[in-house]
Amino acid sequence: MKFLIPVDGSPHSLNAVRYAISLAAALSEPPQLVLLNVQRSVATGNVKLFIDAETIDDYEREQGMQALHAARQVLEAAGLSYQYHLSEGQPAEAITRYAAEQGAAQIVIGAHGEGGLGKHLLGSVVAKVLEISALPVTVVH
Secondary structure (H helix, E strand, O other), rough: OOEEEEOOOOOOOOOOOOHHHHHHOOOOOOOEEEEEEEEEEOOOOOOOHHHHOOOOOOOOHHHHHHHHHHHHHHHHHHHHEEEEEEEEEEEEHHHHHHHHHHHOEEEEEOOOOOHHHHOOOOOOOHHHHHHHHHOOOEEOO
C-alpha cells in the first residue's frame, strides 16, 4: 500500500504526515510513504527575460526542499522509510497526477496550507484535490 502525502511546510501538512505515521503503525505491513511538494512556477510573465532557467529551477528546488524538511525529520524520527518528490505546476492537478502515476492507494493531505488559506474551512488546493481525485483522500486538520 502506498500513501501520497502532499507537503507544503504548513502545520496542517505536518499533521497529515503524523496521521500517516499512525496509519502505518496500525497496518500489519508498513505502507510506502511518498512526500510530494509542488511549487507554483515563478517563471511567469517576463520573469524569464530577467532570470535564467537554471536560477529559477534552483530557487524552486530550494523552496521545495525547505517545505519538506520538517516532514522528513518527523518520518526519520519515527524510523519510517519514505520517498520524496519535487514537482512544479498547479498543486491540485500535480498531486492527483503524481498519485496516479505512483500507484498510490490514498492521498493524505492537510486541511489547508500556506498562503493565507487558513481562514477557509478547506484550502482551495484541498477542495480541488477532493473534486478531481479518483483515489480516496483523507483530509487531516
